[in-house]
Amino acid sequence: MIILAATPIGNLGDASRRLVEALEEATVVAAEDTRTTQRLLSALGIDNRPRLIALHDHNEKERAPEIVELARDQDVLVLSDAGMPTVSDPGYGLVATAAAAGVTVTAIPGPSAVVTALAVSGLPTDRFTFEGFVPRKPGERTAALRALAAEPRTMVFFEAPSRVAATLLDMAAVFGADRRAAVCRELTKLHEEVARGALGELAAWAEQGVRGELVIVVAGSPERDIPFDDAVRQVLALVADGIRLKDAAAEVSGVTGHSRRELYQAALAARA
Template sequence: METSTGRLWIVATPIGNLGDLAPRAREVLASAGVVAAEDTRRTGQLLARLGLERPLVSLHEHNERRRIDSLLSRLHAGEDVAVVSDAGTPLVSDPGLLLVRAANAAGVEVRTVPGPCAAIAAISVAGLPTDRFVFEGFLPSRAAARRARLDGLRSESRSLVFYEAPQRLADSLDDMAGTLGETRRAVVARELTKLHESVYHGTLRELADRARSDPDMSRGEIVVVVEGASAPPAATAAAEIDRVLRVLLKTLPPSQAAAIAAELTGAGRNACYARAMSLREP
Protein backbone atom coordinates (compact mmCIF):
# COMPACT_ATOMS: atom_id res chain seq x y z
CA MET A 1 0.00 0.00 0.00
CA GLU A 2 1.43 3.36 -1.06
CA THR A 3 2.09 5.86 1.74
CA SER A 4 0.89 9.42 1.13
CA THR A 5 3.45 12.20 1.50
CA GLY A 6 3.35 14.22 4.70
CA ARG A 7 3.10 17.99 4.85
CA LEU A 8 5.73 20.52 5.78
CA TRP A 9 4.19 23.00 8.19
CA ILE A 10 5.69 26.46 8.79
CA VAL A 11 4.40 27.36 12.24
CA ALA A 12 4.54 30.81 13.84
CA THR A 13 5.07 30.80 17.60
CA PRO A 14 4.75 33.58 20.20
CA ILE A 15 7.36 36.34 20.35
CA GLY A 16 6.80 36.73 24.08
CA ASN A 17 3.23 36.11 25.19
CA LEU A 18 2.15 32.46 25.14
CA GLY A 19 -1.46 33.58 24.77
CA ASP A 20 -0.65 34.65 21.21
CA LEU A 21 -0.21 31.05 20.03
CA ALA A 22 -2.95 30.19 17.57
CA PRO A 23 -5.10 27.14 18.43
CA ARG A 24 -4.29 25.66 15.02
CA ALA A 25 -0.57 26.04 15.74
CA ARG A 26 -1.00 23.90 18.85
CA GLU A 27 -2.94 21.31 16.84
CA VAL A 28 -0.24 21.11 14.17
CA LEU A 29 2.56 20.83 16.73
CA ALA A 30 0.66 18.12 18.60
CA SER A 31 0.17 16.00 15.48
CA ALA A 32 3.55 16.51 13.77
CA GLY A 33 5.81 13.50 13.46
CA VAL A 34 8.76 15.71 14.27
CA VAL A 35 9.33 19.39 15.07
CA ALA A 36 12.32 21.00 13.37
CA ALA A 37 13.41 23.78 15.70
CA GLU A 38 16.02 26.52 15.55
CA ASP A 39 16.78 25.83 19.22
CA THR A 40 15.51 22.46 20.50
CA ARG A 41 15.94 23.47 24.14
CA ARG A 42 13.82 26.59 23.75
CA THR A 43 11.18 24.81 21.67
CA GLY A 44 11.14 21.95 24.16
CA GLN A 45 10.24 24.45 26.87
CA LEU A 46 7.45 25.85 24.68
CA LEU A 47 6.03 22.38 24.04
CA ALA A 48 6.19 21.57 27.75
CA ARG A 49 4.21 24.70 28.59
CA LEU A 50 1.61 23.56 26.04
CA GLY A 51 1.50 20.11 27.62
CA LEU A 52 2.99 18.51 24.49
CA GLU A 53 5.85 16.11 23.96
CA ARG A 54 7.08 15.65 20.39
CA PRO A 55 10.34 14.48 18.79
CA LEU A 56 12.65 17.42 18.13
CA VAL A 57 15.48 17.94 15.63
CA SER A 58 17.60 21.05 15.32
CA LEU A 59 17.32 23.16 12.16
CA HIS A 60 19.51 26.26 12.15
CA GLU A 61 21.77 28.19 9.81
CA HIS A 62 24.74 25.90 10.45
CA ASN A 63 23.03 22.56 9.73
CA GLU A 64 19.99 23.26 7.56
CA ARG A 65 21.55 21.96 4.36
CA ARG A 66 22.58 18.71 6.08
CA ARG A 67 19.10 18.20 7.54
CA ILE A 68 17.20 18.38 4.25
CA ASP A 69 17.59 14.76 3.12
CA SER A 70 16.52 13.25 6.45
CA LEU A 71 13.52 15.57 6.77
CA LEU A 72 12.44 14.89 3.18
CA SER A 73 12.69 11.17 3.91
CA ARG A 74 10.32 11.60 6.84
CA LEU A 75 7.93 13.60 4.68
CA HIS A 76 7.98 11.01 1.89
CA ALA A 77 7.31 8.33 4.50
CA GLY A 78 4.07 10.12 5.39
CA GLU A 79 5.14 12.08 8.47
CA ASP A 80 4.20 15.71 8.92
CA VAL A 81 7.13 17.99 9.79
CA ALA A 82 6.58 21.26 11.67
CA VAL A 83 9.21 24.01 11.39
CA VAL A 84 9.47 26.60 14.16
CA SER A 85 11.97 29.34 14.94
CA ASP A 86 13.00 30.59 18.37
CA ALA A 87 10.09 33.03 18.25
CA GLY A 88 7.78 34.47 15.63
CA THR A 89 7.38 33.40 12.02
CA PRO A 90 10.01 31.03 10.56
CA LEU A 91 12.03 32.20 7.54
CA VAL A 92 11.67 35.89 8.54
CA SER A 93 15.37 36.43 9.30
CA ASP A 94 15.38 32.80 10.46
CA PRO A 95 16.31 29.40 8.93
CA GLY A 96 13.99 27.32 6.76
CA LEU A 97 14.35 28.70 3.24
CA LEU A 98 16.51 25.84 1.96
CA LEU A 99 14.13 23.24 3.37
CA VAL A 100 11.04 24.93 1.90
CA ARG A 101 12.73 25.15 -1.51
CA ALA A 102 13.70 21.48 -1.35
CA ALA A 103 10.19 20.46 -0.30
CA ASN A 104 8.64 22.43 -3.16
CA ALA A 105 11.05 20.85 -5.63
CA ALA A 106 10.24 17.37 -4.26
CA GLY A 107 6.50 17.87 -4.64
CA VAL A 108 5.87 18.07 -0.89
CA GLU A 109 2.94 20.23 0.17
CA VAL A 110 4.07 23.23 2.24
CA ARG A 111 1.47 24.81 4.52
CA THR A 112 1.61 27.82 6.82
CA VAL A 113 0.15 28.46 10.25
CA PRO A 114 0.45 32.27 10.42
CA GLY A 115 0.83 34.16 13.63
CA PRO A 116 3.19 36.45 15.55
CA CYS A 117 5.93 38.35 13.72
CA ALA A 118 8.01 41.02 15.45
CA ALA A 119 8.41 43.10 12.27
CA ILE A 120 4.68 43.32 11.63
CA ALA A 121 3.93 43.93 15.30
CA ALA A 122 6.39 46.84 15.35
CA ILE A 123 4.98 48.39 12.19
CA SER A 124 1.47 48.23 13.60
CA VAL A 125 2.36 50.41 16.61
CA ALA A 126 5.02 52.66 15.05
CA GLY A 127 2.72 55.36 13.73
CA LEU A 128 4.74 55.55 10.52
CA PRO A 129 3.41 54.84 6.99
CA THR A 130 2.50 51.17 6.62
CA ASP A 131 1.01 51.05 3.13
CA ARG A 132 4.47 50.25 1.71
CA PHE A 133 7.51 49.10 3.64
CA VAL A 134 10.83 47.27 3.20
CA PHE A 135 12.04 44.60 5.62
CA GLU A 136 15.85 44.63 5.81
CA GLY A 137 16.39 42.10 8.61
CA PHE A 138 19.63 42.54 10.55
CA LEU A 139 22.18 45.10 9.36
CA PRO A 140 25.81 43.93 9.07
CA SER A 141 27.67 43.90 12.36
CA ARG A 142 30.76 45.61 10.93
CA ALA A 143 30.48 49.39 10.77
CA ALA A 144 31.75 49.83 7.20
CA ALA A 145 29.40 47.21 5.80
CA ARG A 146 26.51 48.57 7.84
CA ARG A 147 27.02 52.09 6.54
CA ALA A 148 27.29 50.81 2.97
CA ARG A 149 23.97 48.98 3.32
CA LEU A 150 22.33 52.08 4.76
CA ASP A 151 23.78 54.24 2.01
CA GLY A 152 21.99 52.05 -0.51
CA LEU A 153 18.72 52.79 1.32
CA ARG A 154 19.23 56.55 1.54
CA SER A 155 16.65 57.31 -1.18
CA GLU A 156 14.21 54.51 -0.34
CA SER A 157 10.76 56.11 -0.02
CA ARG A 158 9.11 53.17 1.73
CA SER A 159 9.28 52.73 5.50
CA LEU A 160 12.32 50.69 6.56
CA VAL A 161 12.13 47.85 9.09
CA PHE A 162 15.22 46.39 10.78
CA TYR A 163 15.96 43.83 13.47
CA GLU A 164 18.88 44.76 15.70
CA ALA A 165 20.93 43.13 18.42
CA PRO A 166 20.91 45.00 21.76
CA GLN A 167 24.68 45.49 21.85
CA ARG A 168 24.64 47.15 18.41
CA LEU A 169 21.56 49.35 18.77
CA ALA A 170 23.32 52.61 19.67
CA ASP A 171 25.95 52.23 16.92
CA SER A 172 23.31 51.33 14.33
CA LEU A 173 21.13 54.30 15.24
CA ASP A 174 24.19 56.57 15.01
CA ASP A 175 24.91 55.23 11.54
CA MET A 176 21.27 55.59 10.50
CA ALA A 177 21.26 59.21 11.67
CA GLY A 178 24.50 59.93 9.83
CA THR A 179 23.46 58.19 6.61
CA LEU A 180 19.68 58.54 6.35
CA GLY A 181 19.38 61.92 8.05
CA GLU A 182 19.30 63.01 11.68
CA THR A 183 15.76 64.40 11.48
CA ARG A 184 14.24 61.27 9.91
CA ARG A 185 11.42 59.98 12.15
CA ALA A 186 11.85 56.51 13.61
CA VAL A 187 10.65 54.10 16.26
CA VAL A 188 12.50 51.57 18.40
CA ALA A 189 10.22 48.78 19.63
CA ARG A 190 11.62 46.36 22.20
CA GLU A 191 10.30 43.29 24.00
CA LEU A 192 7.00 43.41 22.11
CA THR A 193 4.18 41.46 23.84
CA LYS A 194 6.40 40.91 26.91
CA LEU A 195 6.26 42.39 30.40
CA HIS A 196 8.71 45.21 29.61
CA GLU A 197 7.36 46.10 26.16
CA SER A 198 8.52 49.61 25.23
CA VAL A 199 8.09 51.74 22.12
CA TYR A 200 10.37 54.79 21.71
CA HIS A 201 9.47 57.55 19.23
CA GLY A 202 11.69 60.33 17.92
CA THR A 203 14.12 61.38 15.24
CA LEU A 204 17.05 59.13 14.48
CA ARG A 205 19.37 61.52 16.30
CA GLU A 206 17.12 61.66 19.36
CA LEU A 207 16.84 57.87 19.47
CA ALA A 208 20.59 57.40 18.98
CA ASP A 209 21.33 59.76 21.87
CA ARG A 210 18.79 58.06 24.09
CA ALA A 211 20.23 54.63 23.32
CA ARG A 212 23.57 55.90 24.63
CA SER A 213 22.09 57.21 27.87
CA ASP A 214 19.30 54.73 28.62
CA PRO A 215 20.54 51.15 29.19
CA ASP A 216 17.00 49.75 29.24
CA MET A 217 16.52 50.75 25.61
CA SER A 218 19.19 48.27 24.54
CA ARG A 219 17.75 45.23 26.28
CA GLY A 220 15.77 42.37 24.75
CA GLU A 221 14.45 41.80 21.24
CA ILE A 222 14.54 45.00 19.18
CA VAL A 223 12.85 46.23 16.00
CA VAL A 224 13.67 49.60 14.42
CA VAL A 225 11.21 51.25 12.03
CA VAL A 226 12.36 54.30 10.03
CA GLU A 227 10.20 56.52 7.83
CA GLY A 228 11.05 56.50 4.14
CA ALA A 229 12.86 59.28 2.34
CA SER A 230 10.85 62.24 1.12
CA ALA A 231 10.63 62.56 -2.64
CA PRO A 232 13.16 65.15 -3.86
CA PRO A 233 11.87 68.21 -5.71
CA ALA A 234 11.56 67.59 -9.44
CA ALA A 235 14.35 70.01 -10.29
CA THR A 236 16.71 68.33 -7.83
CA ALA A 237 15.85 64.88 -9.21
CA ALA A 238 16.44 66.02 -12.79
CA ALA A 239 19.79 67.54 -11.87
CA GLU A 240 20.85 64.29 -10.20
CA ILE A 241 19.89 62.27 -13.29
CA ASP A 242 21.92 64.62 -15.48
CA ARG A 243 24.91 64.38 -13.15
CA VAL A 244 24.86 60.59 -13.20
CA LEU A 245 24.34 60.39 -16.96
CA ARG A 246 27.20 62.78 -17.73
CA VAL A 247 29.60 60.55 -15.80
CA LEU A 248 28.32 57.34 -17.39
CA LEU A 249 28.24 58.69 -20.95
CA LYS A 250 31.99 59.26 -20.80
CA THR A 251 32.52 55.51 -21.15
CA LEU A 252 29.18 53.90 -22.00
CA PRO A 253 26.68 54.06 -24.88
CA PRO A 254 23.36 55.80 -24.12
CA SER A 255 21.35 52.59 -23.63
CA GLN A 256 23.70 51.21 -20.98
CA ALA A 257 24.13 54.60 -19.32
CA ALA A 258 20.35 55.02 -19.14
CA ALA A 259 19.85 51.57 -17.62
CA ILE A 260 22.42 52.22 -14.89
CA ALA A 261 21.16 55.76 -14.24
CA ALA A 262 17.61 54.45 -13.85
CA GLU A 263 18.76 51.91 -11.28
CA LEU A 264 20.82 54.46 -9.33
CA THR A 265 18.26 57.28 -9.30
CA GLY A 266 14.94 55.43 -9.38
CA ALA A 267 13.90 57.31 -12.51
CA GLY A 268 12.22 55.60 -15.46
CA ARG A 269 14.53 53.91 -17.94
CA ASN A 270 12.86 55.49 -20.98
CA ALA A 271 13.13 58.95 -19.45
CA CYS A 272 16.82 58.37 -18.70
CA TYR A 273 17.44 57.17 -22.24
CA ALA A 274 15.75 60.22 -23.74
CA ARG A 275 17.81 62.49 -21.51
CA ALA A 276 20.99 60.57 -22.35
CA MET A 277 20.38 61.13 -26.05
CA SER A 278 19.86 64.86 -25.42
CA LEU A 279 23.06 65.15 -23.40
CA ARG A 280 24.99 63.22 -26.04
CA GLU A 281 24.03 65.59 -28.82
CA PRO A 282 26.79 68.08 -29.65
Protein backbone atom coordinates in the same frame (compact mmCIF):
# COMPACT_ATOMS: atom_id res chain seq x y z
CA MET B 1 3.72 17.74 4.26
CA ILE B 2 5.90 20.37 5.89
CA ILE B 3 4.07 22.74 8.25
CA LEU B 4 5.72 26.06 9.11
CA ALA B 5 4.32 27.14 12.47
CA ALA B 6 4.58 30.61 13.98
CA THR B 7 5.37 30.62 17.71
CA PRO B 8 4.91 33.46 20.24
CA ILE B 9 7.47 36.27 20.06
CA GLY B 10 7.10 36.91 23.78
CA ASN B 11 3.64 36.45 25.26
CA LEU B 12 2.65 32.78 25.48
CA GLY B 13 -0.98 33.84 25.26
CA ASP B 14 -0.39 34.52 21.57
CA ALA B 15 -0.01 30.80 20.82
CA SER B 16 -2.86 29.98 18.47
CA ARG B 17 -5.24 27.06 18.95
CA ARG B 18 -3.93 25.61 15.68
CA LEU B 19 -0.35 25.75 16.99
CA VAL B 20 -1.30 24.00 20.22
CA GLU B 21 -3.22 21.30 18.34
CA ALA B 22 -0.32 20.80 15.94
CA LEU B 23 2.14 20.44 18.81
CA GLU B 24 -0.17 17.96 20.57
CA GLU B 25 -0.38 15.78 17.44
CA ALA B 26 3.13 16.18 15.99
CA THR B 27 5.35 13.13 15.65
CA VAL B 28 8.33 15.01 14.15
CA VAL B 29 9.35 18.60 14.83
CA ALA B 30 12.25 20.37 13.11
CA ALA B 31 13.27 23.13 15.52
CA GLU B 32 15.78 25.96 15.45
CA ASP B 33 16.69 25.11 19.05
CA THR B 34 15.32 21.86 20.45
CA ARG B 35 15.72 23.15 24.03
CA THR B 36 13.52 26.15 23.25
CA THR B 37 10.89 23.83 21.75
CA GLN B 38 10.96 21.62 24.85
CA ARG B 39 10.39 24.67 27.03
CA LEU B 40 7.52 25.77 24.79
CA LEU B 41 5.84 22.37 25.07
CA SER B 42 6.17 22.50 28.83
CA ALA B 43 4.94 26.11 29.11
CA LEU B 44 1.86 25.30 27.02
CA GLY B 45 1.11 22.23 29.12
CA ILE B 46 1.55 19.83 26.21
CA ASP B 47 2.41 16.24 27.21
CA ASN B 48 3.27 15.11 23.67
CA ARG B 49 6.99 14.53 23.16
CA PRO B 50 7.64 14.34 19.40
CA ARG B 51 10.94 13.47 17.79
CA LEU B 52 12.96 16.69 17.68
CA ILE B 53 15.37 17.45 14.83
CA ALA B 54 17.69 20.45 15.10
CA LEU B 55 17.36 22.71 12.06
CA HIS B 56 19.46 25.86 12.24
CA ASP B 57 21.64 28.08 10.09
CA HIS B 58 24.67 25.83 10.43
CA ASN B 59 23.06 22.53 9.38
CA GLU B 60 20.03 23.42 7.25
CA LYS B 61 21.74 22.61 3.96
CA GLU B 62 22.62 19.11 5.15
CA ARG B 63 19.40 18.40 7.06
CA ALA B 64 16.89 19.73 4.50
CA PRO B 65 16.90 16.64 2.18
CA GLU B 66 16.44 14.31 5.16
CA ILE B 67 13.50 16.31 6.51
CA VAL B 68 11.89 16.55 3.07
CA GLU B 69 12.06 12.77 2.71
CA LEU B 70 10.42 12.37 6.12
CA ALA B 71 7.65 14.74 5.02
CA ARG B 72 6.73 12.46 2.10
CA ASP B 73 5.22 10.00 4.59
CA GLN B 74 4.25 12.14 7.58
CA ASP B 75 3.70 15.73 8.62
CA VAL B 76 6.81 17.55 9.84
CA LEU B 77 6.23 20.62 12.00
CA VAL B 78 8.89 23.33 11.60
CA LEU B 79 9.50 25.86 14.38
CA SER B 80 11.88 28.75 14.91
CA ASP B 81 12.63 30.12 18.37
CA ALA B 82 10.05 32.89 17.92
CA GLY B 83 7.79 34.05 15.10
CA MET B 84 7.50 32.51 11.64
CA PRO B 85 10.21 30.16 10.36
CA THR B 86 12.09 31.42 7.26
CA VAL B 87 11.62 35.12 8.20
CA SER B 88 15.17 36.03 9.30
CA ASP B 89 15.21 32.51 10.75
CA PRO B 90 16.04 29.02 9.42
CA GLY B 91 13.61 27.39 7.01
CA TYR B 92 14.09 29.04 3.61
CA GLY B 93 16.46 26.32 2.40
CA LEU B 94 14.11 23.61 3.62
CA VAL B 95 11.12 25.16 1.85
CA ALA B 96 13.10 25.57 -1.38
CA THR B 97 14.19 21.92 -1.20
CA ALA B 98 10.65 20.76 -0.52
CA ALA B 99 9.22 22.80 -3.38
CA ALA B 100 11.79 21.38 -5.78
CA ALA B 101 10.95 17.84 -4.61
CA GLY B 102 7.21 18.36 -4.97
CA VAL B 103 6.51 18.08 -1.24
CA THR B 104 3.63 20.19 0.05
CA VAL B 105 4.47 23.14 2.31
CA THR B 106 1.83 24.97 4.34
CA ALA B 107 1.86 27.33 7.31
CA ILE B 108 0.15 27.98 10.61
CA PRO B 109 0.26 31.79 10.73
CA GLY B 110 0.73 33.71 13.92
CA PRO B 111 2.92 36.24 15.73
CA SER B 112 5.42 38.27 13.73
CA ALA B 113 7.86 40.80 15.18
CA VAL B 114 8.06 42.51 11.78
CA VAL B 115 4.35 43.16 11.37
CA THR B 116 3.80 43.90 15.07
CA ALA B 117 6.54 46.55 15.10
CA LEU B 118 5.24 48.06 11.88
CA ALA B 119 1.73 48.25 13.29
CA VAL B 120 2.70 50.09 16.48
CA SER B 121 5.42 52.28 14.97
CA GLY B 122 3.12 55.10 13.89
CA LEU B 123 4.78 55.11 10.47
CA PRO B 124 3.16 54.41 7.08
CA THR B 125 2.17 50.76 6.71
CA ASP B 126 0.76 50.65 3.19
CA ARG B 127 4.14 49.74 1.70
CA PHE B 128 7.18 48.46 3.58
CA THR B 129 10.39 46.49 3.19
CA PHE B 130 11.97 44.10 5.69
CA GLU B 131 15.77 44.33 5.75
CA GLY B 132 16.62 41.89 8.54
CA PHE B 133 19.82 42.56 10.50
CA VAL B 134 22.16 45.24 9.18
CA PRO B 135 25.86 44.24 8.84
CA ARG B 136 27.89 44.21 12.05
CA LYS B 137 31.02 45.88 10.67
CA PRO B 138 30.71 49.70 10.59
CA GLY B 139 31.91 50.12 6.99
CA GLU B 140 29.61 47.40 5.65
CA ARG B 141 26.72 48.76 7.72
CA THR B 142 27.17 52.27 6.32
CA ALA B 143 27.33 50.91 2.77
CA ALA B 144 24.14 48.89 3.28
CA LEU B 145 22.31 51.90 4.69
CA ARG B 146 23.50 54.13 1.84
CA ALA B 147 21.98 51.67 -0.61
CA LEU B 148 18.63 52.20 1.18
CA ALA B 149 18.82 55.98 1.60
CA ALA B 150 16.43 56.66 -1.28
CA GLU B 151 14.04 53.78 -0.40
CA PRO B 152 10.54 55.33 -0.35
CA ARG B 153 8.90 52.54 1.64
CA THR B 154 8.91 52.18 5.42
CA MET B 155 11.88 49.98 6.41
CA VAL B 156 11.95 47.37 9.17
CA PHE B 157 15.22 46.14 10.69
CA PHE B 158 16.26 43.72 13.43
CA GLU B 159 19.16 44.70 15.67
CA ALA B 160 20.98 43.44 18.76
CA PRO B 161 20.92 45.57 21.94
CA SER B 162 24.71 45.85 21.94
CA ARG B 163 24.73 47.45 18.48
CA VAL B 164 21.51 49.46 18.39
CA ALA B 165 23.10 52.76 19.45
CA ALA B 166 25.79 52.55 16.75
CA THR B 167 23.22 51.52 14.15
CA LEU B 168 20.86 54.40 14.98
CA LEU B 169 23.79 56.81 14.83
CA ASP B 170 24.73 55.52 11.37
CA MET B 171 21.09 55.70 10.26
CA ALA B 172 20.92 59.32 11.40
CA ALA B 173 24.07 60.11 9.45
CA VAL B 174 22.93 58.38 6.26
CA PHE B 175 19.15 58.89 6.28
CA GLY B 176 19.22 62.26 8.04
CA ALA B 177 18.86 63.05 11.74
CA ASP B 178 15.28 64.27 11.17
CA ARG B 179 14.03 61.06 9.54
CA ARG B 180 11.19 59.60 11.62
CA ALA B 181 11.67 56.19 13.20
CA ALA B 182 10.59 53.92 16.03
CA VAL B 183 12.52 51.47 18.19
CA CYS B 184 10.27 48.66 19.41
CA ARG B 185 11.58 46.76 22.43
CA GLU B 186 10.34 43.52 24.02
CA LEU B 187 7.20 43.36 21.87
CA THR B 188 4.26 41.56 23.53
CA LYS B 189 6.29 41.11 26.73
CA LEU B 190 5.82 42.66 30.17
CA HIS B 191 8.28 45.50 29.55
CA GLU B 192 7.21 46.32 26.00
CA GLU B 193 8.30 49.79 24.93
CA VAL B 194 8.03 51.78 21.71
CA ALA B 195 10.32 54.81 21.43
CA ARG B 196 9.26 57.10 18.59
CA GLY B 197 11.01 60.18 17.25
CA ALA B 198 13.63 61.46 14.84
CA LEU B 199 16.66 59.24 14.24
CA GLY B 200 18.95 61.79 15.87
CA GLU B 201 16.82 61.77 19.01
CA LEU B 202 16.61 58.00 19.10
CA ALA B 203 20.38 57.66 18.65
CA ALA B 204 20.92 59.87 21.71
CA TRP B 205 18.29 57.89 23.65
CA ALA B 206 19.95 54.57 22.82
CA GLU B 207 23.35 55.75 24.09
CA GLN B 208 22.04 55.21 27.63
CA GLY B 209 21.76 51.49 26.88
CA VAL B 210 18.85 49.45 25.53
CA ARG B 211 17.97 45.89 26.54
CA GLY B 212 15.80 43.17 25.10
CA GLU B 213 14.68 42.06 21.67
CA LEU B 214 14.61 45.01 19.27
CA VAL B 215 13.00 46.02 16.00
CA ILE B 216 13.80 49.34 14.31
CA VAL B 217 11.23 50.87 11.97
CA VAL B 218 12.35 53.78 9.78
CA ALA B 219 10.21 56.02 7.58
CA GLY B 220 10.91 55.88 3.86
CA SER B 221 12.72 58.63 2.03
CA PRO B 222 10.51 61.63 1.25
CA GLU B 223 10.21 62.66 -2.37
CA ARG B 224 12.85 65.19 -3.26
CA ASP B 225 12.91 67.58 -6.19
CA ILE B 226 16.61 68.34 -6.57
CA PRO B 227 17.76 69.04 -10.13
CA PHE B 228 20.31 66.59 -11.50
CA ASP B 229 22.91 69.28 -12.13
CA ASP B 230 22.66 70.40 -8.49
CA ALA B 231 23.09 66.80 -7.40
CA VAL B 232 26.25 66.51 -9.52
CA ARG B 233 27.62 69.65 -7.87
CA GLN B 234 26.96 68.07 -4.48
CA VAL B 235 28.98 65.03 -5.56
CA LEU B 236 31.86 67.23 -6.68
CA ALA B 237 31.76 69.16 -3.40
CA LEU B 238 32.06 65.92 -1.42
CA VAL B 239 34.96 64.81 -3.61
CA ALA B 240 36.66 68.15 -2.95
CA ASP B 241 36.33 67.37 0.76
CA GLY B 242 38.28 64.14 0.28
CA ILE B 243 35.50 61.59 -0.21
CA ARG B 244 36.00 59.02 -2.96
CA LEU B 245 33.93 59.71 -6.07
CA LYS B 246 32.19 56.35 -5.84
CA ASP B 247 31.16 56.97 -2.22
CA ALA B 248 30.15 60.57 -2.92
CA ALA B 249 27.89 59.48 -5.78
CA ALA B 250 26.29 56.85 -3.54
CA GLU B 251 25.68 59.33 -0.74
CA VAL B 252 24.12 61.98 -2.98
CA SER B 253 22.06 59.32 -4.75
CA GLY B 254 20.61 58.30 -1.41
CA VAL B 255 19.64 61.86 -0.56
CA THR B 256 18.34 62.97 -3.95
CA GLY B 257 17.04 59.79 -5.51
CA HIS B 258 19.09 60.29 -8.68
CA SER B 259 20.86 57.27 -10.16
CA ARG B 260 24.20 56.60 -8.48
CA ARG B 261 25.71 55.43 -11.77
CA GLU B 262 24.55 58.52 -13.65
CA LEU B 263 25.83 60.82 -10.91
CA TYR B 264 29.18 59.06 -10.96
CA GLN B 265 29.54 59.32 -14.72
CA ALA B 266 28.44 62.98 -14.79
CA ALA B 267 30.84 63.94 -12.01
CA LEU B 268 33.64 62.01 -13.70
CA ALA B 269 32.99 63.88 -16.94
CA ALA B 270 32.89 67.22 -15.11
CA ARG B 271 36.32 66.54 -13.62
CA ALA B 272 37.89 65.61 -16.97
